[in-house]
Amino acid sequence: MKAILHDVTRCTGCMRCVEACVADNKLMVDPREARFTRGPLSGERYTTIEEINGRFVRRQCVHCLEPSCVSACLVGALTKTPEGPVVYDASKCIGCRYCMLSCPYTAIRYQWKSALPFIRKCDLCYDRPEGPVCVGACPHQATLFGEREELLAVARERIRKEPDRYIDHVFGEREAGGASVLYLSDIPLPFMPETPREASIPELTLPLAKATPFMGLGVASILVGTSFVIARRNRLAEERARNAGNEGGNGSES
Amino acid sequence: MKASRVRDLLFVLVLFGVVAAAIRLAEGLGATTGLTDEIPWGLWKVVNMVAGVAIATGGFVMAFAVHVLHIESLKPLLRPALLTAFLGYGSSCAALLFDIGLPHRFWHPIFYWNEHSFLFEVFWCVLLYFTVTALEVSPIALEGSKFKRVLGFLRKIGGPVMIVGITLSTLHHTSLGSLFLVSPTRLHPLWYTPWLPALFILSAVGAGMLMVVLLTLAAARVRRQPAPIAALSKAAGAAAIVLGLHLALRIADFANRGAAGMIFSGQWEANVLILELLALGVAPLAILAVPRLRRSTKALAAAGICAVAGVILYRVDVGILGYLRSGAATYRPSLAEIALTLGIPAAAALAFLWFVTRFKVFTFDRRAAAPRSVTSFEPMTRVWSDVFLDNTDRLSLIAVVVIPLALVLFVPGLGAAETPAAVQAPRGMDEARAVLLIDGDRDGRGVLFPHADHKERLGGEQSCAPCHHLDRPGDRYSSCHHCHAAMDGSRPIFDHRAHVASVAKREGFTGSLAGNRTCSVCHLGDSPKNGEDAKDCVSCHREDMRMEKEPPSRLATGYVHALHASCAGCHDAKAAESGRPHLGDCATCHPEE
Numbered sequence: 001m002k003a004i005l006h007d008v009t010r011c012t013g014c015m016r017c018v019e020a021c022v023a024d025n026k027l028m029v030d031p032r033e034a035r036f037t038r039g040p041l042s043g044e045r046y047t048t049i050e051e052i053n054g055r056f057v058r059r060q061c062v063h064c065l066e067p068s069c070v071s072a073c074l075v076g077a078l079t080k081t082p083e084g085p086v087v088y089d090a091s092k093c094i095g096c097r098y099c100m101l102s103c104p105y106t107a108i109r110y111q112w113k114s115a116l117p118f119i120r121k122c123d124l125c126y127d128r129p130e131g132p133v134c135v136g137a138c139p140h141q142a143t144l145f146g147e148r149e150e151l152l153a154v155a156r157e158r159i160r161k162e163p164d165r166y167i168d169h170v171f172g173e174r175e176a177g178g179a180s181v182l183y184l185s186d187i188p189l190p191f192m193p194e195t196p197r198e199a200s201i202p203e204l205t206l207p208l209a210k211a212t213p214f215m216g217l218g219v220a221s222i223l224v225g226t227s228f229v230i231a232r233r234n235r236l237a238e239e240r241a242r243n244a245g246n247e248g249g250n251g252s253e254s
Numbered sequence: 255m256k257a258s259r260v261r262d263l264l265f266v267l268v269l270f271g272v273v274a275a276a277i278r279l280a281e282g283l284g285a286t287t288g289l290t291d292e293i294p295w296g297l298w299k300v301v302n303m304v305a306g307v308a309i310a311t312g313g314f315v316m317a318f319a320v321h322v323l324h325i326e327s328l329k330p331l332l333r334p335a336l337l338t339a340f341l342g343y344g345s346s347c348a349a350l351l352f353d354i355g356l357p358h359r360f361w362h363p364i365f366y367w368n369e370h371s372f373l374f375e376v377f378w379c380v381l382l383y384f385t386v387t388a389l390e391v392s393p394i395a396l397e398g399s400k401f402k403r404v405l406g407f408l409r410k411i412g413g414p415v416m417i418v419g420i421t422l423s424t425l426h427h428t429s430l431g432s433l434f435l436v437s438p439t440r441l442h443p444l445w446y447t448p449w450l451p452a453l454f455i456l457s458a459v460g461a462g463m464l465m466v467v468l469l470t471l472a473a474a475r476v477r478r479q480p481a482p483i484a485a486l487s488k489a490a491g492a493a494a495i496v497l498g499l500h501l502a503l504r505i506a507d508f509a510n511r512g513a514a515g516m517i518f519s520g521q522w523e524a525n526v527l528i529l530e531l532l533a534l535g536v537a538p539l540a541i542l543a544v545p546r547l548r549r550s551t552k553a554l555a556a557a558g559i560c561a562v563a564g565v566i567l568y569r570v571d572v573g574i575l576g577y578l579r580s581g582a583a584t585y586r587p588s589l590a591e592i593a594l595t596l597g598i599p600a601a602a603a604l605a606f607l608w609f610v611t612r613f614k615v616f617t618f619d620r621r622a623a624a625p626r627s628v629t630s631f632e633p634m635t636r637v638w639s640d641v642f643l644d645n646t647d648r649l650s651l652i653a654v655v656v657i658p659l660a661l662v663l664f665v666p667g668l669g670a671a672e673t674p675a676a677v678q679a680p681r682g683m684d685e686a687r688a689v690l691l692i693d694g695d696r697d698g699r700g701v702l703f704p705h706a707d708h709k710e711r712l713g714g715e716q717s718c719a720p721c722h723h724l725d726r727p728g729d730r731y732s733s734c735h736h737c738h739a740a741m742d743g744s745r746p747i748f749d750h751r752a753h754v755a756s757v758a759k760r761e762g763f764t765g766s767l768a769g770n771r772t773c774s775v776c777h778l779g780d781s782p783k784n785g786e787d788a789k790d791c792v793s794c795h796r797e798d799m800r801m802e803k804e805p806p807s808r809l810a811t812g813y814v815h816a817l818h819a820s821c822a823g824c825h826d827a828k829a830a831e832s833g834r835p836h837l838g839d840c841a842t843c844h845p846e847e
Binding site: 116176216 | 283285360367370432
């Protein structure tokens, strides 16, 4: 599975990755505009650099291993490919924005200005054979692209070599079930979600979702059973009352 | 208030909503709503859908009471409850059509499935249940009509349809709660709990029953008929039990998660939660626990209003307010958003009034006991029925007043002068501040900007517009890089005419075609002759841009300069003092060299 390793300590914030991404995905008329203006992720920026505590931290969709957006999308417009990227099929989307609500990283963006808007997010350049354009654009190798297992090994190696330089933690390895975008950093990254027991979100929701049809069957059969039992009891009670009344009536007549 | 005034008010709300809906369709969500990437679900989804469906639960609860538990005494409330459900679900679906980004694709979930999505379950259950409510309500409309066989068929399938409806309702009311289980980290811990599905259905059932009580009371009052107080107090008592169960479960949940301390933390979220628990739990319980109050219409109405407001607040808390916690996220619903949120239920209320006047919904109502025949079309006086258009002139007047008002309110800038004022330079400004400290590239870093110098070189008073555009509010000056872009490429401020003249002079071209001969000096390709095929500035202006040199005073630094001079130098000096990783080291940037 492919992944990206972002080394926060190596990034100089030159924004070349952002410019390359904007140019390659044709997100803005003038890609230089993206490079020279800092800004959050948006419908016109699949990746951006945020300044956190004096460091430059690249943000993008982290392509979770078990993405909650994929489990949330009601039409299945989002899929996790076996190669790693979480990709979006715009032709299915109805614009409900549940994926945005479900994303633990708040990394999915919407074309709010459009009258017929779509979701916008990084797709890890899944259709580009040479790998993500942002990685190629980085002049300092602050961002690496490769197999996730190998990148994890690289990250651990870097931590082992320079333990003073990094927090001893590969961000994205296990958070919310793990992601295909990993971070090495010397500061805590506040956007990393802290899910209970590092479970992925689908882990929390899927069992319930799968149980729902059976719940429906259960409810329906309980309803039918209850209705039948109570109707029968009412009928019997009525009959008894009628019989008692008839007997009483007969008795008084004779 | 007279019934006709109520209708007028509803009509006004509907008109506002219609205008808002039109603007939404024309301009898109960004222009009409306060939604953001952080708060992607707003009033339309949370109030109209999640809360709207919750207060329309009366239909399935009454169907359960009458058709499953066979409680005959509640039968008078069944029809108004079914009608409430039909119109409530109808208006929720209508609101969703405006809320989703691509309304013309609303049918997609029928063909594209993701059965692991709670929203998918909600979609299907709501779609099917809406159909079920239509089947449940249509016999009321068909009574006394000539469609006897249709009516007979509908009555025959009535029982199973009710059972299907109750099942679907149970599923989607739990699923509506489960929708928010996807946000264990984003939703505030006051509201995020794995018990959301159970809490949602309990609160919906309790408040939905009280909603039916409220509507029945209102209808009885409008039509000056005695309300069926026995059935109402029975339903309200049951609702109180359900709401009590909900409140107990909420408290148990707080205790279970160890979150009880947060309730009285004084955070605004906690205070909203207390208000919500008071309205949805404590207040209706306190009122309905007293048997004497259960028989008073006023007390029943008070309990009902509390519970309905409480359940709406609960949904808004979970769906919107609970997501604001990061502090960075804000959500300010726009006027158009609020107008549509109110307009759609107002339309449903008008439909309710029309329905109860025309058909036998309230069985205790003797006046509607005999269904009237459909009014014929009367072009001179009444157009359709006596409810909607009983006073065409008055309603037209309302429309004429409301629609322009709505347009002015909802479309920002409508009616404002279209021609912008010219840029006015403040007098004496250049003398006072020849050099300004500005955030030239909007990156939060100030640079000293020689304003007077720029003005002089670019042509005095005529030169304001390239940077200052128009004098509109919020219209900011251009960033520095608009002109001072990459210095090793072609430049947007490149003065072509001046270069033609100076190149001709330098190369010694003379005569009338001197200018034409200069083209191939810079444009090396065949065509087109534009910025793309021109030589880099640096190929002539090498002296001005030598990397060894300090950056020329009036030109912006390039990245090489920035990184080598501005960054590396300082890092060299600081690395020794701070003991932190030496980022000025060549290997930081050039690991393989």
